[in-house]
Amino acid sequence: MATQATDGAALRQMVNLARKQSIGFAFCPGSKNDDVLLLDKRQPPAALAKDAKKIGSTPKTAFGRMSADAKTIWLECESALPNLAKSIRKYLKDNGISTDVQLADGVAPTPEPEQSAPAAQDASVAPEAKPGVDKTAQRALSQELKEAVMKAARAGPDAQRLASAAAKQIAAQIKRNDLEAARTALSELASRIRGTQATSPEQTAQKSAPPDLATARRDWARARKAAAGDVRALVAGVKKATADADGLGHAPREIAKLVQPARQLDSRLDTLLAQIEKAGSPAERQKLTQAAQRQIGSHMGLMNTAFFKAVDQSGFAETNIRATVLGSLRKVNKAIRG
Numbered sequence: 001m002a003t004q005a006t007d008g009a010a011l012r013q014m015v016n017l018a019r020k021q022s023i024g025f026a027f028c029p030g031s032k033n034d035d036v037l038l039l040d041k042r043q044p045p046a047a048l049a050k051d052a053k054k055i056g057s058t059p060k061t062a063f064g065r066m067s068a069d070a071k072t073i074w075l076e077c078e079s080a081l082p083n084l085a086k087s088i089r090k091y092l093k094d095n096g097i098s099t100d101v102q103l104a105d106g107v108a109p110t111p112e113p114e115q116s117a118p119a120a121q122d123a124s125v126a127p128e129a130k131p132g133v134d135k136t137a138q139r140a141l142s143q144e145l146k147e148a149v150m151k152a153a154r155a156g157p158d159a160q161r162l163a164s165a166a167a168k169q170i171a172a173q174i175k176r177n178d179l180e181a182a183r184t185a186l187s188e189l190a191s192r193i194r195g196t197q198a199t200s201p202e203q204t205a206q207k208s209a210p211p212d213l214a215t216a217r218r219d220w221a222r223a224r225k226a227a228a229g230d231v232r233a234l235v236a237g238v239k240k241a242t243a244d245a246d247g248l249g250h251a252p253r254e255i256a257k258l259v260q261p262a263r264q265l266d267s268r269l270d271t272l273l274a275q276i277e278k279a280g281s282p283a284e285r286q287k288l289t290q291a292a293q294r295q296i297g298s299h300m301g302l303m304n305t306a307f308f309k310a311v312d313q314s315g316f317a318e319t320n321i322r323a324t325v326l327g328s329l330r331k332v333n334k335a336i337r338g
Contacts, residue, residue, distance in 0.1 A: 006039045007095050014039040015097060018068040021264070022076070022298040024048050026063040027088055028056030029081065035091050039066065045078055045294070065294065067104075067301035074104040074304050076297035082164070104297075104304045134179065141174050141182050148189055158196040163189065216328075216335035217273045223328035224265050230319035231262050237316030261302055265325065269295045269332070276336060289336050296329050303329075 006014055017023060021041065026048035028036040036056040038048045049063040062084050064077040073092075075085065080103070089101040145167060152163035166189045173182040272292040279285035302308060303322050312319050 006037055011037070011039070011092070011095050012097060014041075015068060015073065015092070015099075017041060018066050018073065019070070020261075022065045022067040022301050024063070025066040025075065026052040026061055027081070027084065027091075028052040028061045029058060029087055031057045035087065037088065037091050049079070065297045065301055067298070067305065068099075069305040069307065071306060072100045072102055074102055074301050076104045076301045078293070078297070104301050134177070137179055138174050138177070141179060141186070142171070144186055145170050145174070145182075148186060148193065152193050155193055155196060159193045162192050162196065213273060213277055213335045216332045217270060217277075220270060220273070220328050220332050223324050224270075226324050227262060227265060227321045230317070230321045230324075233317040234311065234314065234319055237314075241316055261305075262321070264302055265299060269299070273332065273336070292336055293333065296333050299329055300326060 014023060018039075023039055023041045024043055024045040026038045026045060028049075030036065034057055036052050038052050038055075040048055045063040045065065049061040052063075053059060053061050060081055061079065062077060062081040063079055064075060067074050067076070073088070075088070077084070081087070085101040085103055089099070092099060092101070149163045149167055152159040166185060170182050170185045170189070173179075173185065269292060272288055272295060276285055276288045276292065279288055303326050308322050312322055
C-alpha cells in the first residue's frame, strides 16, 4: 500500500517508467499547496485513490492510468477532477519535472457512488446548517443533488458539464437555506439533463446499436492482426528505403525498437472479454468489466503517445495502426458498457 506521496527522485523514476508502460496514478488536491500524487505500477488506481485520500487534506481524488512520451504525460482517467492536468503539471514542476500533461481521449469514467464526479462531492458534503434551518429538507435536497449529478455522469459529457456548472450554486443555496431556489434549480437541471439525451426519431433511427460482445471481440482480434501486419510492413519499408544509404544500416533496428510497445496489444483484453461473456453474476461481470476498461485505457494511452500519433504518416509504408486500434477499442468499450 502506498503510504506517502511520490516526489523527488522517486517521482522522476516513475515518470521514466511511464514512458515504457502505463502505471496507476491517484491525485488528491490539497487545501494549502499540499497536493498528493501517488504512482504505482502494480496497485489498482482505485486503491491508490483510497490511499491518497487518507494522506491528503481534502476528500477529492482523481485516479486512472498514466503513460508518457518524451514531451507529454497522458492521463487516462477513471475518475477526474476540474483542472486535473494543470494541477499535476504544477506538481511535477514543483518537483523539478517540466513536461506537458494532457487528458487522453478514452474511456468514460466509471464513477464510484461517493465520487461520481467532482460536483457530486460538493453536493454530498453540505456544510453545517445554521440554527433554525430545516436540516431534514437540506439533507433531502443534498441527496437529490447528488443523485442528479450521478445521473448526469451516466448520461454523458454534455450532461456532466451541465451538472458540474450548476452543482456548486445549488449546494450554496442549500447551505444558506434558500431551499425554494434550490428546488427550482434542481428541477431546471433535471430538465436540461433530459434535454441532452433527447433525440428526434430520425436521429434515433440513424444511431447504431451497441455492438454485441462477440462481435466486438472479433473486431478486436482483426484490429490486433491488422496492427501487427502494419508494424511488419513499416519495419520492412524502412529497411528497403535505407538499404543502399550509407550510415543508415541501423535504421530498421531503431524503428523496430520504437514499435516494440505495440506488443502490449496482446491477448489479455480478449481473455477478459471471454470471461465477461461467461460471467456467472452481475458482480463478477462488473469486476471483469472494470479490469477490461483499465486494459482499454492502457492501450488507448499507448496510441496517444507522440510516436503512434505520427507513425502512420511516416511515408515508409501505408499503415493505419492508430485509427484501427482506437476504433476497435471504442467498439469494445461500448459493448461492455452497453
